[in-house]
Amino acid sequence: MASSPGRPRDRSVDERISRAALELLREQGPEAVHIDGVATRSGVARTTIYRRFRNREALIAATIALFGEEPFPAAELPVEDKLRWLLEQVRGLVEEQLGRGVVAAVLADSDPVFSAALRARLTRRLKALQGQIDADVAEGRIRRGADAEALAGLVFGAYLGELLQYGRARPGWADGVIDLLLRGIRVPSGS
Template identity: 35%
Template sequence: MTELAPQVKAVRGRAIDARILSVTLDILRGHGPAAVNIEAVAAKAGIAKTTIYRRYDSREHLLRAAIESSTGEVAIPTDLPTYETFKWLLHDAARMAENMVGRGAAASIILNDHPESNDLMREMIKARSVRLTEFLHERVAAGDLKADLDIGLAATVLLGALFGQLIRGGELDDEWADSVLELLWPGFSA
C-alpha cells in the first residue's frame, strides 16, 4: 500500500475539519447548544468519533471552534446614507443570526438553558456588536443621529428586535427590516 502524499493528506484533513465544523453549526442552529455533542456530530457527519476527538478533546472545544469558525469581521458600507446603513446592518445581523446562531441557539441564549455554550455565543455576538456601536458613535458625531442617543440602548434594541423575530419564527426579510426602521428611526434620527 502506498503512502498518501502530504498534500493529499492535508487537503483531506481540511475537508474533514470543515465537515465537522459545518455539521456542528447545523446542529447548533437547529437544536441549540445542548444538542451538540461528539456522538451527534459524528453520526450526522458520517465520521468516526475518534476522528473528532483527535481534533477536539471535548464537546466545549468543538463548540468553541465551530462558533469561532463562523465569525468574521463586519465591514459596514461607508457609501450609504445612515438610514440605508441601518437597513444593511439589520440584514447583516439577520444573516449572522440565521447562518451562525440559528433559531435553536437564539432560544437557548434567551432561556440560558446551557450557560457555558451560551457564554460562547454571547462573546461572538458582543464581538460583532462592537462594530455596530462604533457605527452609532460615528453617526452621532456626524450629526445624523441624536446627540444624546443612548448608544448601548440603541444597540440593544436593534439586537432585541432581531432575536425577538427569530424566537417568534418570523421572516428576517426586507419587509421586517423596513418595519423595524420605521418604528425606531424617529427615536434615532437627529
C-alpha cells in the same frame, strides 16, 4: 487551529466535522453539539475530533466561529441604510446561521456554555458597531450619546417580537422599525 507535526491535516475531515457541528446545532440545538454527536454525524473518529478540539467548549467556539461576519457598511452610507443592514444581519443570524430553535435555547439558557460563547462573540461585534456609531456621531449623522448595545438590543428585540406576533417578518416591517429608530438617533434639525 494550529497544526501539529506529522501528516498534514485532511481538509475534507475538517469540513465534515464543521458541517456536522452546524447541522446538529441548527437541527437539534446547542446541546447536540458535542464530540460524540459530531463523530456520529460526520463519520469521523472521536480521537480525530479530539486532536482538533480538546473539549466540547473548544468545539462550540469553533462552531460559532463558522458563522460569517459581514463587514460593516461603508462609513459614507446614510444612517437609514446602515440600520437596514443591521436589521438584515439580525434576520440572517436568526434565520440562516443559528436557526430559531437555537435562539430559543439561548433565551432559555439551556446550554450555558453555548450561550456564553455566543454572547462573547456578539459582544465583540457590538464593540465594533460602537465604533461605527461613534464615527456617525462625529460626522453629525447620529445624536451624541447613541448606545450601540441599546440599538442592537432594539433591533434584536424588534425582530424577535415580529416573529412572536406573526411567525415571520411582514412585508414593510423593516421600514417601520427604521423610521422609529431614526426618530430616536437622528440629530434634530437645526442642531
